[in-house]
Amino acid sequence: MLTARDETTRLAEEVVVTVQRSWLITGGSRGLGRAFVSAALDAGDRVAVFARSTVELRERANSTGSALVVFDVDVTDRQAVIGAVAKAHNELGRFDVVVNNAGNISMGMVEEFTEAQARAQFETNFFGALWVSQAVLPYLRAQHSGHIIQISSIGALASAPTTGLYSASKAALAAMSDSLALEVAAFGIAVTVVEPGGYWTNLYQSMTSTDPMQTYDPVRDAITQQWDGESVDSAPELAASAVLKLVNAEDPPRRLLLGGTAFDAAAMIAESRRAEYNLWEVVSRAAESAIPEPQTPGLGQ
Numbered sequence: 165m166l167t168a169r170d171e172t173t174r175l176a177e178e179v180v181v182t183v184q185r186s187w188l189i190t191g192g193s194r195g196l197g198r199a200f201v202s203a204a205l206d207a208g209d210r211v212a213v214f215a216r217s218t219v220e221l222r223e224r225a226n227s228t229g230s231a232l233v234v235f236d237v238d239v240t241d242r243q244a245v246i247g248a249v250a251k252a253h254n255e256l257g258r259f260d261v262v263v264n265n266a267g268n269i270s271m272g273m274v275e276e277f278t279e280a281q282a283r284a285q286f287e288t289n290f291f292g293a294l295w296v297s298q299a300v301l302p303y304l305r306a307q308h309s310g311h312i313i314q315i316s317s318i319g320a321l322a323s324a325p326t327t328g329l330y331s332a333s334k335a336a337l338a339a340m341s342d343s344l345a346l347e348v349a350a351f352g353i354a355v356t357v358v359e360p361g362g363y364w365t366n367l368y369q370s371m372t373s374t375d376p377m378q379t380y381d382p383v384r385d386a387i388t389q390q391w392d393g394e395s396v397d398s399a400p401e402l403a404a405s406a407v408l409k410l411v412n413a414e415d416p417p418r419r420l421l422l423g424g425t426a427f428d429a430a431a432m433i434a435e436s437r438r439a440e441y442n443l444w445e446v447v448s449r450a451a452e453s454a455i456p457e458p459q460t461p462g463l464g465q
Contacts, residue, residue, distance in 0.1 A: 270374070
């Protein structure tokens with residue numbers, strides 16, 4: 165007898181899509197984005213790609229014909245995004261799947277970040293996805309369909325020393341997307357936050373770091389010892405395969421973890437937070453007591 169989990173897995177694996185879809189993928193020149201592009205093209209779909217480095221993509225577009233169109237776009241530039249989305253829609257005719265994958269990572273202790281470094285982390289990871297989401301929504305509402313996939317990170321749930329600003333940017337993306345999912349469901353639009361674990365991509369090579377403060381050396385040393393030899397990063401193609409199953413699903417989830425390590429970490433965090441909530445339940449409940457709306461300005465605000 166199939167369990168609910170078995171049935172969900174079976175449906176995701178057995179759905180065969182015969183209609184050609186149109187994808188818009190940001191950050192498609194490397195890592196997970198490149199794997200998503202390849203998976204979509206291999207499935208017989210058409211793809212528009214936004215990227216900063218487009219040489220290899222344009223060479224590939226020349227060999228694939230009209231199936232792949234490439235745009236040199238900085239997703240942090242809202243007006244550039246709006247214009248590029250319009251051009252991509254003219255090329256493809258519709259958007260069935262929109263994958264906000266463009267991102268970067270800057271490592272460092274929270275105290276070490278300059279204002280410019282902190283803002284740069286959010287510009288791509290949060291605002292870039294926001295601008296693309298806003299730009300595609302008029303087209304998705306008009307066609308009364310579409311699936312926006314936001315590539316967040318297990319880091320949105322599991323912050324660690326030196327990942328504070330990266331985790332914050334991905335958590336902001338996830339929280340915004342949770343609201344967006346509720347706002348656009350009536351228009352036939354799905355939104356899924358994908359939270360991957362580790363994958364071998366050149367995101368690590370492009371990673372930037374803060375100027376270290378010596379006072380945090382003991383924390384860094386502890387992290388190095390903890391992470392040494394513990395890598396469980398996977399091939400990006402496995403993530404792309406999961407995303408194909410996601411877009412094939414009739415009732416896609418609002419959150420999808422990628423990887424057993426990410427799944428176990430999320431479950432452990434949920435259990436730990438629940439236990440802490442319970443421990444402080446009396447204090448939490450004592451902080452609430454409904455009263456009529458205050459007549460004195462400022463009271464209760």
